[in-house]
Amino acid sequence: MSALTTFQTQQLANLPLVQLAAVCSSVKNAATSCVSQFNRKRKQPRRKEKQSSEEVICPESLNNVTANLTELGLDNLPNNWLSECTVPTTKNNWHVSYVSAETFFQNKHGISIESLSHNPHSSTHILSNLLSNVQLQQRYQTQWIPQSFFQQRRGFKTRRSIPTPPMKSSSLKLAMPSEQTPGLGSLDTILQNLSSKEKVNLSENIEKALRSEKIQENERDSFKTGFVEGYLRSQKEIKKSDNYSRWLSVILIAIIVYCIYKLSLVARVSISTAQVDAMNVKNIGFDDVQGVEEAKQELKDVVSFLQDPEKYTSLGGKLPKGVLLVGPPGTGKTLLARAVAGEADVPFFYASGSEFDNMFVGSGARRVRDLFAEAKANTPCVIFVDELDSVGGKRVDSPLHPYSRQTINQLLAEMDGFKQNEGVIVIGATNFAEALDSALTRPGRFDMQVVVPKPDVRGRMEILTLYLGKVKVDAGRSKLIRTVGFTGADLENMVNQAALKAAGDKKQMIDMSDLEYAKDKILMGPERKSAQIDQKNRKITAYHEGGHALVAFFTKDATSINKATIMPRGPTLGHVSLLPDKDQWNETKSQLLAQMDICMGGRAAEELIFGPDAITTGAASDFNQATRIARMMVTQFGMSEKLGLMTYTEQNTQSPETEALIENEVRSLIKDSYERAKNLLKTHSREHHSLAEALLKYETLSSDEISTILRGKLIKVA
């Protein structure tokens, strides 16, 4: 049965040849896609029984056929023409229809057809022959090669694109319409999908075929037309196999995305449910915090507010919503916040800024929301946000902290969201108030600041007494111990280390030597007794450290020496530790210069004793410190005549001239310092030698022993 015999043969016979070709091609297209659909459905056994002839027809391709025909002015075909010529039930039927279309042409135009194989090239040859045998108008030809096909070529020019040979482009352009002609729907879209590389490829192939087939000049255009169509059809087959790998990668990506999503869900759940419980602070009070009397006084108001909010608000008074505790690490800020909650006997909610700084979008903000929701359900209470600067710093807009802004905005929104008398106090802690975003310190947020400094000598005494009261100490043999600059955390640590040392030495009680040992460990790092240092390096270290100590001893206004050692500790081979005798509230210019001189003493000693070629890398950190001091003197403290009494901002933010001026001044300060240190060492060369020898002999020397040696006397070491 031939489908096309029932087709409106009469009507077709009257059409221009190119339109017939379009019909032929459309029918063939529809047939091919229906056959492949049919085959695909046959491979699905479950649905086999449901299969009917209608189901097999691919509606998309039929629509395309109709659209193409309408475009060609064939819309006057009877409604049932498609069903008449496309009633596929088996693959063979479609083959018959296709063959019939070809036969139709053969009969009508008397053109012999050698082969009807599925090779697309053979059918395009037929078509091109058909077209070339009739004198066609330019307009019709161009419909086969839509304009967009050529337009894209320019758009794809990148550095890596293949340059188009001029001859090929011109020959293809022959077929270009000068006027805008509508392209064939389906063909148009296929051509649009071609890459520029494919187009170059296509035009190369056409040129090759034109040459090998020896096509006549007048047949060339129609040959190209046919060739393009055949090429596209063959490409379709290739793309089909590409589709499999594309689907595979789509599925893989989907699996990965799903896994990440699940993972983030798990993380969200664990983050949002973690630690929203109040901490137990019942047995913590102000007595547990020592040496920060002023801070305690200020916070007492907060405690009484939490104990009785109405008492304050009934008179119209307002208490701060947020209190900012500002001070160096380890001074007891967290402890103070807990003591506030403990004294007032209210729940204490803890959060740390660094934990908000999370990798998952929105989890920090959600954590803040949960925290405040839980707190509001438990008023009166204290919310403590430690390390506020890690999330509320000025510089958190950096790509390293992508979600900090979100979190801080949530925090601000929550703080604005409750009323002053609701009984929630937010206590934040930071090491530098200046580092905080100004939005945080505005009225109605963290508007009360409490400074928590390092303890002074009385404070240290109080803290030491507190912690020594918790361990067994040999009180009879106690003496003063210099701990200037130690924080509460350092002192607690010192007592603990001493207790461990005493226990290790099987002592009944902690004595002063344990505390001294613990203090040195905190100041200089743990001893590295196992380190094997050769004799030459020990000697260099002894003279280097001896140099520092000697300069410190003989320089007016220098900080007192605590200890000198050539026992490797922490990262260093040797160490001279300095400790002020008393608390320092200020530093004078001469004290700063003395510090620089002490720094320079190490390298100056190496150069004097071992010669300029034998100097070592050991002075790097000394120079670092000296440079820092010198730069501060010039840019912050107004201690340079040349740069005057003003502050200069951070490095490299001022003009190059100013920067050069600063650098010159710093350099000259350091140079003078080095000369002074060198001169001192030259003057006291004998003492320098005996100090170095004592260090080589005893490894560690106390400040008393050092001063004895430098006064030219012998020491007695137990």
Ligand SMILES: Nc1ncnc2c1ncn2[C@@H]1O[C@H](COP(=O)(O)OP(=O)(O)OP(=O)(O)O)[C@@H](O)[C@H]1O
């Ligand atoms: N003034 C102090 N009185 C008693 N103990 C203190 C004091 N300061 C610190 N400590 C001890 O040191 C520990 C650590 O201090 P805390 O965590 O409160 O310091 P912080 O200022 O919050 O430090 P950071 O800024 O590092 O968070 C405390 O748990 C406490 O044991």
Ligand SMILES: [Zn+2]
């Ligand atoms: Zn040094």
